[in-house]
Amino acid sequence: MPQSRRRCCVLVECNTGADRCGVPTPEAAAALAQRIVKAPGLVFGGLMTYPPANDAAAVESFMNRAKAFIEAAGIKVPVITSGGTPSMMDAAKAPVTTEYRPGTYVYNDRSLVSRGACTWDDCALTVLATVVSVPAANRAIIDAGSKALTSDLLGLSDYGHVLGRGDITIDQLSEEHGRLVSEGPIDLKVGDRLRIVPNHACVVTNLVDVVNIIERGEISAIWPVVARPDRLTTASGICRRALLG
Ligand SMILES: Cc1ncc(COP(=O)(O)O)c(C=O)c1O
Known part of the structure; x- marks a missing residue:
């Protein structure tokens, strides 16, 4: 035309x-x-x-x-x-x-669980964090801070839900560290892995170049996050390499 x-x-x-x-x-x-x-x-x-x-x-x-x-x-x-x-x-x-x-329904997140729109089982997006320090009996530090979980509270008072550990609160974030506290003994050791459902999936997915697709406990694919166009070429390359072996 x-x-x-x-x-x-x-x-x-x-x-x-x-x-x-x-x-x-x-x-x-x-x-x-x-x-x-x-x-x-x-x-x-x-x-x-x-x-x-x-x-x-x-x-x-x-x-x-x-x-x-x-x-x-x-x-x-x-x-x-x-x-x-x-x-x-x-x-x-x-x-x-x-x-x-x-939009968010693709993943769901903690804010939607708190509003009764879905359950933890419906939340597809998790951040995999590793315990890097256990400085006190009721406190542990993970390698996920605001650069992984974002500081978006979305009406909540702390920074994510540790799956399977409703007794733990992520009460503080710095850039690369998240602080976990519990009322009783936290029962974690350095190297433990935790899956965290973030407060707000939209802003978290935008922080990474690729997401791991997990089926039956195994990574079945690695998808680029296309909302990061500056990284798209690199991400596609990573995915192609990962998928083609
Ligand atoms: C204009 C518009 N439509 C749809 C959506 C999707 O909303 P939700 O993420 O709550 O599903 C958004 C999200 O901010 C939006 O701004």
Whole structure:
């Protein structure tokens, strides 16, 4: 297509209650849709929102009203898209939507367990850490700090869940060290390996070039993290070498 005839399809982002981005009312959504339709080079693609947690009714109400206003102006609304893992299981309660964009559900994480959206068994992403010091009976240090787990609390008060050790709290992180404390004896020794479910999978996966895919306890593949494009070439090379032997 010649440069002059290229058109960009855009959606109107709506604030349905999460109070992040978006137009604040259905009327404002309709007004913006009408401006888009008149703007040279733009095509109106529909409506989009990142919804408030556990409030599909707010999405349904906002989007139905916005759609009605827009259609009353003679404009079609091809797509109404919502998203977010915490409310994923309630997606059907907003039938006006045509699409749902969950992200974190691919891995799940500790914040989603704490909100009741999944269980520890549903958490696919773990950070494998090694105990490097046991300086006191109720304290141990691992080789995973904020560069591995991130300092993102996501509403929690400590830095991850040690699988199988609900008695342990990761109460402090420095860059390369995590501090584990327990009420009773911590019962760990240098060299022990621990799997940690991070508070927030999205920011952790972005810290590494590749993830090990584990099936039945064995690494079956090594996948590049494509959200790190500067590392993609290297990561693909590593994966190819690892997979081809
Ligand atoms: C616009 C948008 N859609 C979808 C998602 C996916 O959300 P979640 O990771 O909660 O599944 C996000 C995450 O921040 C987002 O910003």
